[in-house]
Amino acid sequence: MAKMNLLQAINNALIIAMEENDKVMAFGEDVGHFGGVFRATSNLQEKFGKARCFNTPLTEQGIIGFANGLASQGSYPVAEIQFGDYIFPAFDQIVNETAKFRYRSGGQFTCGSLTIRTPYGGGIAGGLYHSQSPEAFFAHAAGIKIVVPRNPYQAKGLLLASIRDDNPVLFMEPKRIYRASVGDVPEDDYTLPLGKAEVLKEGNDITLLAWGAQMEIMEKAAEMADKQGVSSEIIDLRTITPWDAETVAQSVVKTGRLLISHEAPLTGGFAAEIAATIQKKCFLHLESPIERICGLDTPYPLAHEKEYMPDHLKVFEGIMRSVNF
Amino acid sequence: MAKMNLLQAINNALIIAMEENDKVMAFGEDVGHFGGVFRATSNLQEKFGKARCFNTPLTEQGIIGFANGLASQGSYPVAEIQFGDYIFPAFDQIVNETAKFRYRSGGQFTCGSLTIRTPYGGGIAGGLYHSQSPEAFFAHAAGIKIVVPRNPYQAKGLLLASIRDDNPVLFMEPKRIYRASVGDVPEDDYTLPLGKAEVLKEGNDITLLAWGAQMEIMEKAAEMADKQGVSSEIIDLRTITPWDAETVAQSVVKTGRLLISHEAPLTGGFAAEIAATIQKKCFLHLESPIERICGLDTPYPLAHEKEYMPDHLKVFEGIMRSVNF
Amino acid sequence: MNTRNHLSDINSVHQVKLIEKGIVDIPMLQILQPDGSVYKGADVPEVSKELAIKMYETMQFIRILDERMVAAQRQGRISFYLASTGEEAAAVASAAALEPQDMIMSQYREQGALAFRGYTTQQFMNQMFSNEQEPNKGRQMPIHYGDKALNFMTISSPLGTQIPQAAGYAYGQKMAGEPAVTICYFGEGAASEGDFHAGLNMAAVLNCPAIFFCRNNGYAISTPAAEQFAGDGIASRGLGYGIKTIRVDGNDALAVFAATKRAREIALEEQCPVLIEAMSYRLAAHSTSDDPSSYRSKEEEAKWADKDPIKRLAGWLAQQGWLDEEANKKELETMRQEVLQELKRVEQVPVCVIDEIITDVYDKPTWNLEEQLTELKQHIAKYPEAYPKTSGRLNHG
């Protein structure tokens, strides 16, 4: 065990993956010598050489196009997109190519070995273009998995699982807590399962569902609610697609209430999918409408960032609204 | 009044818009002399000259980037993306630029005068890349409107409204019924409101909600249900964002049941947003879970197209499941 | 900082000097004259009689297949087809210059390359009829071939996407130490996509052994090259990327062969990309959905019909004394028969069972796909007549 922050855990996972399999390659803008603007790929070039950890030209569509080809050849690309906000030039390569590669070829060719890492989320005074949480844009594209860790331990285990999983994974890193989230992380190799949510705290009155950096906000809100005598069950979804509807449904059958929270704008966010599915699966058990505490339907503002964020106070209010329905 | 098919109605709307305002310009791949691969822009170059109706190089990101600049300058670009499936290279320009142009500049600069036209949808033996319905990918991006007409009359009125609306509009044309849908269309100028759903048929037992080419499938299914004594209220959403929740909610309060259908894959489709919102707004009125009859969570297959489609039989089954809940 | 790309080696000038079109001459490699005789002083590449005949017959086969399938589409037997008439040399002769281990990533008009690799009439038909014998499982439209055994990547409709992918694939080959390159075909239209820029630049910077083969056939559907770009073709872009570039007459099989052979040598030896621009003309309609008469003249087409690459190669073969007219006639007849027979056979082959609708989305179907399949099968069982292609084999196993 070692104390690591989230960045160190990611770096550590990359080292383990690259040591184990020399087909694993890490690349992206400033990823090489510099180690990435957040330093997630620090020292990889020194350790594994310039051929396996390198800078690319400044083109996200190129990075993912290149990575798709490299994956289809049998290598294990771990491509970094410097900010989640800059993943959109690669949208076609991800949604039309990565996600459909295997299906269109009847399984002859795949990008299954591809992992795309990108930092996401707000709370860092980043404004419109350094704050977005784009998971929902990708959740509508069957064929890729989307994974979001909430802390260093999760980050390492889920990243190793993502790299090894035989499906392309979009691995979204909560940059607000890159350094703030520190915890015990085994130095050895381990993986955590994709597609499985985790119940962080059991409770009886309401299910709180979120992922990534939003988890600590759920915990804070749950504490507030606890003081009001409301017992929350907290679930970390961990994998956005394919998401673990069973764990969520089981919890909602028990609590009768569900609140989902994400930073991305409300409309068309992934909470909508969860709400739509759960209202169907748990129709007769729901005691109040499913609450969504999300970002506003605006671009991400800088000056009003605090107001924009689905913070613990808003989540708390949502909990109380739900239990008092 | 004239009989027009959907393509002719669109062509007619473009002519009216270009006659009225010489800042309206139509362009895209093969849009010029050829009139577009579906011929929606036929004769525009002859009528309005090569400067106002022209071919572009084959680059969707370029087309929309160019259109964004042109719109911000004060012109009225009507940019065509040849197939909805090929809009993704322009995703960054649409989601990060078009949609955020006004917000980020405090209203100083806007792409409000931009209209993006693109054919969408399956049922034409197009397989993975000539069949997609990408509306939900854009519905998560605040700042653009998304409009889908169901027939020639609607197409003309909504397209004219879209071009004149002071917001960027993604205008999605149901290509399966481009020629098949024929109807009376006034030759004069008229517009239909954006953001307003239309109740096509009143009914009491269930609300059927869809848009575009899916409307005729709803009507067919409603007829089948009618024979089983089930009275359906049919609503054409027409505008995906901002969507008319009020009209839908009013209907659901009355019928107590809702079925939403679209061709796009279920997970993360726009039906999810509608279901999530309506389960909240109408919680105490819902008598059965909201049904979603959608495409499968796979890329759009060719050989199994018929099986993939949310056809009238599947919708009918959904209706019966809902009323028999 | 490596100064290679920054200030060193740049001369100073003290008047505004415009760098303009025309300052570089990018000539076109031609070896065969229209009648098949060799240009004076031309370097004729080493081509055995066997290889020459194979190229020739592959080109002929493709012409026959194209003609027959365009007709089949008109008869409503397939939904879509896309011919390469007039451009057979570009695809066939370039493929002939490669080794089997080289990966081919094509756009869609390179059926000649696939045929040269050994794809059979039967395989072509299976794909075009989207049946269960097709390795891609009939999921894409006709002509979207792909065959892992032949190192021919499954075609994807979105244009240009294969270009950066080819750079990545080639990088992987290099890392694996394989004596192999990746060839990436695309049209001059597709070269306008952002992915072209990304792919070529990355290949150059990351030293990827890839051959970027542009078929400049003058049109992208209805859009003439003059409305596609304003530079000197696609070749002139090679310079900007620092990529060695060859322009070749795409209707001259020997020239295409020589250029590609050389490109492959460079790519492999120097571990770097090479760009080839093959000048040709799309004699065919863009596809069966297109009618070119509204955007170009019969005269223009006729001018290019005269430059038929098959005739040109035939002329050379004849001059070599390698052309056995009698044998070739028989061969053509066999091809025609085979195409007809296969057309008949294939119409009897069913599409994949419905279970395949959810496979290959992921490595294993996820719970939501399983759920959806179960529901779908129940639904089909309830309405078997509505889904005739699959209802008969619902519970096959």
Next chain:
Amino acid sequence: MNTRNHLSDINSVHQVKLIEKGIVDIPMLQILQPDGSVYKGADVPEVSKELAIKMYETMQFIRILDERMVAAQRQGRISFYLASTGEEAAAVASAAALEPQDMIMSQYREQGALAFRGYTTQQFMNQMFSNEQEPNKGRQMPIHYGDKALNFMTISSPLGTQIPQAAGYAYGQKMAGEPAVTICYFGEGAASEGDFHAGLNMAAVLNCPAIFFCRNNGYAISTPAAEQFAGDGIASRGLGYGIKTIRVDGNDALAVFAATKRAREIALEEQCPVLIEAMSYRLAAHSTSDDPSSYRSKEEEAKWADKDPIKRLAGWLAQQGWLDEEANKKELETMRQEVLQELKRVEQVPVCVIDEIITDVYDKPTWNLEEQLTELKQHIAKYPEAYPKTSGRLNHG
């Protein structure tokens, strides 16, 4: 088909001929030597004393502003800053060659162009402090300026997006018959984006009067130019697009001025784009989030510090007898004072009222935004201490 881009004018060659780097010489326009004296035989552009002083003082102002704001960021007074130290001539002298009606679309390191247009210290501060006096309403990070009155398009962080937009903007100016061009600034890193390719190609084909001004400063954050491209800079790409291209010493204000002036003439008269590559060096860190010491040497930086564009212009001004050292010193002192004063003032100005969180998404707030704002205001009213920036003015009107 217009044959311009297809087969006419192409010479035939009968041996494989490689088109390679080095066959074109793309020299760099230099007028001033490091000490400010004019190169022998150089065409010195016509620049009045007044204009020369304005350029010089603008460059000085930007240097002062940059230094002060980097310090302010370190003190935690602003969240982010991005300096243009060493590159002032590129932005200022190019802007000086334009007319006020020309649209400027910048990347983010062209504060010099904005200052030249007349943006005041007060305006700079308002933006960097995201306050309610800022016309962009404080929605973006510091340095994302934009001012409609000055024809300076609001900056957008995603790189390269403004390049095709500039083509479109220029096309609109042309259609409107305006005697105006659009200048589009971008870095050599951003030139790797697909949007660069799309924008330049479209501008060339559609004859857009735009100046594409690339600041090649050797780095994109930590990535040196050599890992960004393998060709001869960005200028060598102009050829491929058929765009007239000028390479200029970006640290030579007079050369930048002359090149841009000429580019503007061509763009306007010939209604076509022009590409300028200005060779410079990012003496500053990429931004306040960056520390360049880990990826480049002090020696390299020192070498470039010697090429300071401000000193160079000062040398020339002195030789012209236009430099009044005393007056300049005063001017600098005034600038410094103004920056300090404005820094103080601006910290008192509030951010926009919360109602602005939903404006400008659409022309009018949609129902969902209205709903969200209402809820938000109720929420803030309930927890005013949690939202100190806005709770005080919740019901302002």
